[in-house]
Amino acid sequence: MGFEKFGRKSFTSATKTAKFVDFLMEGKIMGTICKKCGMKYFPPRADCANCFSSEMDWFEMPKRGKLETFTVAYYAPYGFEMDCPYSMGVVDYGDNLKLFARISKNIKQDELRTDMEVTVKPVQYEDGQIAYEIEKA
Numbered sequence: 001m002g003f004e005k006f007g008r009k010s011f012t013s014a015t016k017t018a019k020f021v022d023f024l025m026e027g028k029i030m031g032t033i034c035k036k037c038g039m040k041y042f043p044p045r046a047d048c049a050n051c052f053s054s055e056m057d058w059f060e061m062p063k064r065g066k067l068e069t070f071t072v073a074y075y076a077p078y079g080f081e082m083d084c085p086y087s088m089g090v091v092d093y094g095d096n097l098k099l100f101a102r103i104s105k106n107i108k109q110d111e112l113r114t115d116m117e118v119t120v121k122p123v124q125y126e127d128g129q130i131a132y133e134i135e136k137a
Helices: 019-025
Strands: 030-034 056-060 065-073 086-092 098-103 117-124 130-136
Touching (some): 019 030, 019 130
Parallel strands (some): 098 130
Antiparallel strands (some): 065 086, 086 098
């Protein structure tokens, strides 16, 4: 499977990290790690920005992290118009590893707090697209 099934609206169908979507279908949130220098990346990268190696491997993202920051979108780009308003945030896992994602509508906006413990889970939308969202831990 390629990236055509990822996100609310996918504009990329071919990439060297397309296996990321297969992992989501299996219920796993995966990043990449450089086999040469050990640098970790999320979103997954095909090449290391640190040592320029193309020798990358997959690793499963940590189960829990802290919500570092968040925002609410009241206006949306093409493909997201029907979702407004929606929240997005950054999860900090420590060791310079972070993840940006939509926040589940199961978390009310007035419940959002920086430093709250969260988890990130794959989600499949009604149209068959798959992504991942931040959930309460």
